[in-house]
Structures are given as C-alpha cells and as structure tokens.
Amino acid sequence: MAEEGRSTAESGVAASLGAMARPMLRGQILDRSIQFLGIGTFYVVILIFFSFAEPNFLQYSNAINILSAVSVLGIVAVGQAIAIVSGGFDLSVSGTLPLGAVAYAAIVNRPTGVLQATLLVLLLGAAIGLGNGLIINKIGINPLITTLGTLSIGAGLAFVFTNGITTPLKDLNTGIWGNTAFAGITYDVIALVVIGIVSFLVLRYTTFGRAVYAIGGNREAARLAGIRVDLVSTVVYMISGALAAFAGEVVTSQLLAGSATVGGAAALSSIAAVILGGAALTGGEGGIVGTLLGVLILGTIADGMALMHVASFYQQIATGAVLLLAVGFGRLRQLLGGRH
Amino acid sequence: MSVIGHARSARLLAWVAIAVLAAVACGGSSTPSGSGDKYTFAYANVFDKSPTFKTVADNLVSQGAQVGITVHRFDNNSDCATVLSNAKLMVQEKPDVAIDWMGCEGAGAAVGKIFKDANVPCIAVNQQIPGCAFFNLVNKEFGVEGAKIVYPLVQKAGWTPNDTTLILAAAPGAGAEVNSNSRFFYEDLANMWGLDKFTADQITDTTTRLGRNLIQIPGQGTGNGPLEGTYTQLKNVLLSIPTSRHLIVFTINDDSGLGALRAITETHRENNTMILSAGADSDGVNNLRTNPHWVAEFSVFFEFWSEYLLAMGVAVKKGIATPVQTYCPQVVLSKDNVDQYYTGTTPKSVPALPEQDKYLIQTGILQKFGNIPGL
Numbered sequence: 001m002a003e004e005g006r007s008t009a010e011s012g013v014a015a016s017l018g019a020m021a022r023p024m025l026r027g028q029i030l031d032r033s034i035q036f037l038g039i040g041t042f043y044v045v046i047l048i049f050f051s052f053a054e055p056n057f058l059q060y061s062n063a064i065n066i067l068s069a070v071s072v073l074g075i076v077a078v079g080q081a082i083a084i085v086s087g088g089f090d091l092s093v094s095g096t097l098p099l100g101a102v103a104y105a106a107i108v109n110r111p112t113g114v115l116q117a118t119l120l121v122l123l124l125g126a127a128i129g130l131g132n133g134l135i136i137n138k139i140g141i142n143p144l145i146t147t148l149g150t151l152s153i154g155a156g157l158a159f160v161f162t163n164g165i166t167t168p169l170k171d172l173n174t175g176i177w178g179n180t181a182f183a184g185i186t187y188d189v190i191a192l193v194v195i196g197i198v199s200f201l202v203l204r205y206t207t208f209g210r211a212v213y214a215i216g217g218n219r220e221a222a223r224l225a226g227i228r229v230d231l232v233s234t235v236v237y238m239i240s241g242a243l244a245a246f247a248g249e250v251v252t253s254q255l256l257a258g259s260a261t262v263g264g265a266a267a268l269s270s271i272a273a274v275i276l277g278g279a280a281l282t283g284g285e286g287g288i289v290g291t292l293l294g295v296l297i298l299g300t301i302a303d304g305m306a307l308m309h310v311a312s313f314y315q316q317i318a319t320g321a322v323l324l325l326a327v328g329f330g331r332l333r334q335l336l337g338g339r340h
Numbered sequence: 341m342s343v344i345g346h347a348r349s350a351r352l353l354a355w356v357a358i359a360v361l362a363a364v365a366c367g368g369s370s371t372p373s374g375s376g377d378k379y380t381f382a383y384a385n386v387f388d389k390s391p392t393f394k395t396v397a398d399n400l401v402s403q404g405a406q407v408g409i410t411v412h413r414f415d416n417n418s419d420c421a422t423v424l425s426n427a428k429l430m431v432q433e434k435p436d437v438a439i440d441w442m443g444c445e446g447a448g449a450a451v452g453k454i455f456k457d458a459n460v461p462c463i464a465v466n467q468q469i470p471g472c473a474f475f476n477l478v479n480k481e482f483g484v485e486g487a488k489i490v491y492p493l494v495q496k497a498g499w500t501p502n503d504t505t506l507i508l509a510a511a512p513g514a515g516a517e518v519n520s521n522s523r524f525f526y527e528d529l530a531n532m533w534g535l536d537k538f539t540a541d542q543i544t545d546t547t548t549r550l551g552r553n554l555i556q557i558p559g560q561g562t563g564n565g566p567l568e569g570t571y572t573q574l575k576n577v578l579l580s581i582p583t584s585r586h587l588i589v590f591t592i593n594d595d596s597g598l599g600a601l602r603a604i605t606e607t608h609r610e611n612n613t614m615i616l617s618a619g620a621d622s623d624g625v626n627n628l629r630t631n632p633h634w635v636a637e638f639s640v641f642f643e644f645w646s647e648y649l650l651a652m653g654v655a656v657k658k659g660i661a662t663p664v665q666t667y668c669p670q671v672v673l674s675k676d677n678v679d680q681y682y683t684g685t686t687p688k689s690v691p692a693l694p695e696q697d698k699y700l701i702q703t704g705i706l707q708k709f710g711n712i713p714g715l
Contacts (some may be wrong), residue, residue, distance in 0.1 A: 166446030
C-alpha cells in the first residue's frame with residue numbers, strides 16, 4: 001500500500017513536471033538542433049580546410065584512420081558524457097582505462113576466451129564505478145575528489161599488477177578489436193558505433209535516460225519527483241567505469257599488448273570532447289551525438305595536423321583554441337539569446 | 341536569438357576556425373621544400389617536447405635535405421595511441437622507409453604489423469619493432485662504464501660500503517632495457533667494491549630499498565617531470581638517510597640530474613655526494629666540467645643520430661643486410677675524457693664506428709657529413 005501510494009504521488013509530481021516541461025522541451029530540442037548544426041558546421045569547416053590543405057586527407061583510408069584513432073577516446077567519452085549530463089564527472093577513467101588494459105592482457109594470456117575476458121573487464125570497470133558512485137552518493141564526497149582518488153588508485157594498481165612491465169598478447173588473435181571487420185573498418189570502430197547508438201537510445205528514450213537528465217538539471221527536483229537519485233547516479237558511474245575499462249581492452253587490442261602507461265590523457269580529453277559537443281559542466285545538457293562529434297573534431301584536427309607535419313606544439317595550440325572557440329561560441333550564443 | 345542570428349554566428353565561427361587552423365598550419369609546418377629528392381623517409385619522433393629528442397627530428401629533416409632525402413616528421417608524444425595513429429599516417433604517405441621512435445613499450449607488435457601490411461621497410465629506434473631494423477644505445481654500458489669511473493673516485497675519497505648509499509633515480513615503466521643502466525651500475529659497483537650484492541635482475545620497477553646500500557626512486561617523476569620529480573622524491577628520501585652517509589646518485593637524464601643536484605644542494609649534502617647523469621645536454625656537460633660532485637655523464641650524441649638514421653634508412657632501402665642492432669655513438673664522459681669529445685658543451689666528434697655499424701659506410705651518407713673519425 002505504502003509503495004502504491006508513493007507511486008501515485010510520484011506519478012502525480014512527474015505528470016505535473018512533465019506538463020510544465022513539454023513547452024520547454026520543444027524549445028530545448030530546437031536549441032539543441034541549432035547547437036548541433038553549429039558544431040556540425042564547425043566540423044564541416046575543419047574537413048573542408050584539411051581537404052584543401054593536405055591532399056592525403058580526403059582519402060578513404062584516412063577516414064578509417066581517424067575513426068580508429070578516436071575509437072578509444074570515443075568509448076570513454078560516451079561514459080563521460082552520461083556522467084556529465086547527470087551533473088557529475090569522472091576523472092577516474094584515466095586510472096580505469098590502464099587497469100582494464102592490463103587486466104585484459106593478463107586474462108586472455110591465461111588463456112581465457114575473449115568474451116569471458118571482456119565480461120571480466122567490464123565487471124572490473126563497473127566495480128570501480130560502483131565504488132565511485134557509493135563514495136559520492138552515500139558518503140557525500142565531491143565527484144572531483146572521489147574520482148581523482150580512484151584515478152590515482154587505478155593507475156597505480158595497473159603498475160603494481162604488471163610490475164611496470166608491458167604484457168604482450170600471447171595469442172595475437174585475442175587482440176580482436178584492432179582487427180579489420182570489412183572494407184578496412186576495424187572492430188574498435190564498430191564497437192564505438194554500437195556503444196554510441198545504444199547510449200543514445202538509452203539516454204533519449206528510456207526512463208533511466210530521462211532520470212539522468214533530470215538529476216543533472218536539478219538533483220533535488222528529481223528527488224522530489226520520485227527519481228532514485230543515488231541509484232541512478234551510481235549506475236551512471238558504473239557505466240562510465242565499465243566503458244573506460246572496455247576502452248582499455250580496446251587499447252590492448254590495438255597495441256597487441258597491455259601497458260599500464262596508456263590512457264593518461266583520457267579524462268581531460270573526454271571531458272573536452274563532451275563539452276565541445278555541447279554539454280554543460282553543470283549537468284542536464286548535452287548528449288551522445290554531440291559528444292561523438294566533439295571526439296571526431298579532436299581526432300580530425302590531430303590527424304589533419306599530423307598529415308600536414310605541423311609540429312605537435314602547434315597542434316596543442318590549435319586543439320585548445322578550437323575548444324575555446326566552440327565553447328565560447330556556445331556561451332556567447334547563450335548570452336545573446338538571454339539564457340543563463 | 342533568431343535562427344538567422346545563429347547562422348551568422350556559425351559562419352563567423354567557421355571563419356575564425358579557418359583563420360586559427362591556417363595560422364597554426366603556416367606557423368608550424370615543417371615540411372621541407374626541395375625537388376629531385378632520391379628518397380622520402382617518414383620519421384616519428386619520440387617526444388618533441390624534449391629539446392634533446394627534438395634535435396634528432398630537426399637534424400633528420402635538415403641533414404636529409406642535404407643528401408637528397410625528404411623527411412616527413414611526426415611526433416609520437418610518448419603516447420601509445422599517437423604511436424599507432426602516426427604509424428598509419430606514415431604508411432599512408434608510402435615512404436621509402438619509415439623510421440619509428442615509439443616511446444611506447446609494447447606497441448612494437450602492432451606497429452610492426454602496420455608496416456608489414458603496407459610493405460614499408462622500417463627502422464625501430466630505441467624500442468624494438470618486429471620486422472624492422474633496430475637502432476639503439478646500449479644502456480647497460482652506461483652502468484658498466486659508470487661503475488668503472490666511480491670506483492677509483494670513492495676509493496680515493498676514502499668512502500666505504502658501510503657508510504655509502506646509492507640512490508638510483510630510475511624510470512619505472514620504461515622497460516628493463518632502459519633501466520639496465522642504473523641496475524648494472526649497482527651490480528658492477530657492488531662486485532668491485534663489496535656493496536650488498538644484488539644482481540641487475542633483482543632490482544625491479546617496484547624496488548625501493550635493497551640491503552644497506554640501495555635506494556631507488558622514480559627519476560622521471562610521477563606526472564611532474566624528471567626535474568621536479570627527482571627533486572621532490574630525493575628530498576623526501578634524504579630525510580631518511582643520516583647526513584653522515586656518503587651518497588652516490590645515478591640519474592636517468594640531465595633534467596633528473598639537475599633535480600637531484602637541487603635537492604642535494606638545498607640539504608647541504610653536496611660535499612658528500614657524487615652524481616652520474618645521462619643525456620649530455622648543455623647543463624649536464626657544463627656540470628661535468630665545472631661541478632666537482634658531478635662525476636660522469638653518459639653521452640649518446642643525439643646530435644649525430646640523424647646521420648646514422650639516414651645512412652641506415654638508405655641501407656634498408658637498398659637491401660643491405662643490417663645487424664641485429666645498429667649501435668648509436670655512445671661514450672661515458674668523465675672529467676678526464678670530456679675534452680676529447682666536446683668543445684665546451686658542444687660535441688665535436690663521436691667514437692669510431694663499432695664493428696657492427698660498418699655496413700653504414702656502404703651507403704656513403706656518413707662520409708658526406710665528415711663527423712665520424714676515420715671516414
């Protein structure tokens with residue numbers, strides 16, 4: 001009875017919130033569409049620029065290179081996007097990724113099947129995410145501090161686990177994600193696309209997805225609307241952790257070896273991609289398509305600049321400038337449009 | 341804001357983006373010009389942010405142009421993902437030879453597969469890549485020769501194994517070959533002098549203390565670079581070592597050496613310390629010349645690597661048989677022999693070619709630069 005009563009009350013609150021939200025939602029969709037067009041235009045400009053600047057850029061093989069190169073960052077960024085939309089963020093991906101990388105190498109070298117190893121790696125990542133979620137939601141420690149701590153623990157464990165020594169895959173066939181599936185497209189790219197589509201659908205069309213946006217928009221309002229905020233937030237970190245660990249597995253597949261030194265830049269790069277894709281660090285905004293576009297922008301700039309043999313110092317400047325431009329543009333648009 | 345307004349803003353953003361990218365591309369392009377080049381090499385440098393390593397790439401481009409070889413350069417940034425991406429970009433350009441200094445231990449198999457699949461002849465620098473000719477220093481020699489330099493000095497100074505601590509500022513995670521310098525230094529000095537005996541294999545990445553005499557710290561720092569990293573780590577460690585004990589500090593590069601020197605000087609222990617360092621950058625050689633406590637410097641003559649790599653590339657392209665390893669020029673400098681190889685802090689000559697490197701003579705490249713004795 002009590003459960004039923006609560007459900008009814010929650011339904012009532014949710015219904016009234018939903019009614020209020022509907023006109024806003026249309027505005028938001030229009031706004032997001034324009035924002036997406038903005039970042040999409042931006043990407044097209046980059047493509048056009050490099051196509052004229054570097055003859056090797058506009059080749060099919062280079063497109064595959066870009067997609068393969070961004071696959072790891074993309075997988076991490078999808079998890080990061082969900083965390084940021086929910087109003088948190090996850091620095092621990094830079095520790096979980098190398099841990100997933102060395103764990104996968106160690107597991108498949110035992111030997112164990114790729115599927116079982118993948119499952120174990122996903123569980124490992126989810127367990128780290130569970131730890132993050134519990135610390136943040138039950139103990140109340142800030143996500144920055146929590147995930148910074150678990151970043152350090154994860155990265156350190158990866159070194160301890162391997163004694164600092166890179167572990168080559170004994171059977172190169174276990175590096176499946178780096179293999180070509182068809183037409184030069186590698187499995188890591190397919191994995192990114194599948195993860196992207198599934199995450200997009202989950203965020204857009206499921207109760208869980210709507211809860212993530214609601215928590216990011218206003219945690220307290222979401223709680224009052226009957227959303228189990230702590231549970232949803234914890235699951236968000238578990239997803240982010242699992243994806244980061246899986247990204248580690250993909251790196252190991254690409255390198256054909258598990259190294260504890262990989263993924264150091266994953267946290268900041270993934271946050272940059274998510275923000276580039278139109279998310280707000282305050283939560284409640286952003287999405288998977290924008291994030292993947294952000295990842296593509298970062299990857300395409302790196303690829304184009306490398307093809308043009310631009311010194312890496314300048315690449316750094318360009319990447320930073322593009323990030324500031326894109327985010328600054330969004331902010332400017334908000335100010336001119338009178339939104340805050 | 342209207343949709344038209346957004347469109348204007350998007351166009352403005354597009355123009356600004358083009359301007360930024362164009363400015364950056366113009367400022368940073370390092371593609372050499374020139375026509376009639378005989379070969380095109382693609383070179384991925386380990387880490388352009390290090391001036392020492394950047395020299396290798398800069399020289400390859402400029403010296404390559406002198407001998408009719410166009411060198412397209414990439415920067416691996418010591419990042420495994422970048423290493424893979426660059427390898428793919430390199431083969432996309434279909435160079436005559438790809439030269440890869442990865443800076444990512446373990447990526448060799450994947451990179452080797454990329455070169456093999458693209459049928460591009462390749463050279464691996466510093467870390468092996470299956471299927472590629474291999475160019476490297478011999479880190480162990482730094483340790484072995486360093487021990488030979490230090491042993492008479494400690495005897496002359498009257499230090500004993502009972503009152504001396506060796507601090508190895510190593511590079512955990514960089515692999516056993518890289519760390520063989522410090523580990524063989526300890527093993528050889530222990531054998532000569534009677535320190536607590538441990539073999540190089542017994543000193544691992546997770547070793548912090550062994551016996552009475554050995555302490556190991558991460559010389560490349562933990563995210564803060566070798567200079568600050570070694571400084572911080574050593575200052576902490578020094579708190580646990582009585583000031584009466586003598587110190588021998590072995591560092592992996594000159595940034596690490598300078599960090600060690602700062603820590604030693606700040607704690608007023610310089611008169612009780614000997615430092616050995618590697619890299620032979622201007623600070624390192626200058627300290628070897630002027631600082632009585634800086635007793636050895638491992639030089640691999642990075643300034644001359646480009647000549648060797650160009651010659652090696654031509655040899656690989658021509659199908660000349662290469663040895664298991666082509667040695668880079670290297671010597672352990674002491675206060676006694678530094679003038680033989682350096683004028684001030686600038687290298688003036690390298691040791692003669694070792695036997696296994698003599699195949700390089702057939703290419704005629706080394707002779708064009710005239711820096712190798714006897715050629």
